[in-house]
Amino acid sequence: xxxxxxxxxxxxxxxxxxxxxxxxxxxxxxxxxxxxxxxxxxxxxxxxxxxxxxxxxxxxxxxxxxxxxxxxxxxxxxxxxxxxxxxxxxxxxxxxxxxxxxxxxxxxxxxxxxxxxxxxxxxxxxxxxxxxxxxxxxxxxxxxxxxxxxxxxxxxxxxxxxxxxxxxxxxxxxxxxxxxxxxxxxxxxxxxxxxxxxxxxxxxxxxxxxxxxxxxxxxxxxxxxxxxxxxxxxxxxxxxxxxxxxxxxxxxx
Numbered sequence: 134x135x136x137x138x139x140x141x142x143x144x145x146x147x148x149x150x151x152x153x154x155x156x157x158x159x160x161x162x163x164x165x166x167x168x169x170x171x172x173x174x175x176x177x178x179x180x181x182x183x184x185x186x187x188x189x190x191x192x193x194x195x196x197x198x199x200x201x202x203x204x205x206x207x208x209x210x211x212x213x214x215x216x217x218x219x220x221x222x223x224x225x226x227x228x229x230x231x232x233x234x235x236x237x238x239x240x241x242x243x244x245x246x247x248x249x250x251x252x253x254x255x256x257x258x259x260x261x262x263x264x265x266x267x268x269x270x271x272x273x274x275x276x277x278x279x280x281x282x283x284x285x286x287x288x289x290x291x292x293x294x295x296x297x298x299x300x301x302x303x304x305x306x307x308x309x310x311x312x313x314x315x316x317x318x319x320x321x322x323x324x325x326x327x328x329x330x331x332x333x334x335x336x337x338x339x340x341x342x343x344x345x346x347x348x349x350x351x352x353x354x355x356x357x358x359x360x361x362x363x364x365x366x367x368x369x370x371x372x373x374x375x376x377x378x379x380x381x382x383x384x385x386x
Contacts, residue, residue, distance in 0.1 A: 222382045226375040236353040241277040248278035261331040276338030277350035279324035283315040284347040303328040339372045343383040
C-alpha cells in the first residue's frame with residue numbers, strides 16, 4: 134500500500150521497507166518526522182534507518198533537509214526483465230521517432246490507474262512537458278495514458294472514470310466524454326490530448342503491441358497547433374511505424 138501506515142514488523146528489513154513505502158505520488162518529499170509517522174515508527178528508529186538508506190542510495194536528502202526517493206531504487210527497478218527489455222528494445226525506435234518529429238518522445242506503461250514513464254527523449258521545441266523518466270501521471274490526462282486506459286481491463290477503466298481529477302481547465306472530467314474518446318482510440322488506433330495535462334502542450338500516442346497484447350504506449354508531445362488535422366496524420370504515421378518496429382523486436386523469434 135502506498136504510504137504504508139500499517140504497523141511494520143519487528144525486523145530491520147520490514148522497518149526499512151516501511152520507510153521507503155512512506156513515499157507515494159502525493160508524498161514525493163518527506164521530512165524525517167513525516168516519514169516516521171507514515172511508516173509507524175519512532176523518530177529515533179527512523180533516523181537511524183534513514184541514515185543507512187541514504188548511504189546506500191535508496192533515499193536522498195535535499196538541500197532543504199527533507200528526503201526524496203534515491204536514484205538507486207529506479208536503477209534497480211529498471212533491471213526487472215519486462216521493463217529493462219522493453220526500454221532497451223525501444224530505444225533505437227525512440228531515437229528514430231525523435232529524428233522524424235523533433236518532438237518530445239515518451240515510452241510508457243500502465244501502473245494500475247496511472248501511467249508510468251519508462252523513457253523520454255526531450256524535444257527541441259519549447260513545449261511544456263511535466264513528465265520525467267520514472268514519473269507517474271493520471272491516465273486520463275495524457276495521450277499515452279488514454280491509449281493504455283482504452284486497452285485496460287474494465288475494472289481499471291471503471292476506477293479511472295469514477296475519479297477524473299482536473300489538472301487544467303481542459304482536462305476531461307466528464308466520464309461520458311472520456312468513454313467516447315477511449316472508444317475512438319480503439320477504432321482509430323491512436324489517442325490525442327490538447328492542454329489536458331499542461332497548458333501549451335498537446336500529445337499524440339499509439340499502442341505498442343507484442344503479438345495481440347498491448348504492452349506499452351508510445352507518444353509525442355507537441356505544440357497544440359501541431360496536433361491539428363493537417364499534421365496529425367503525419368505524426369500518427371511516424372508513431373505507428375516506430376510502434377510496429379518495437380513490437381516486431383519484442384515478438385519471440
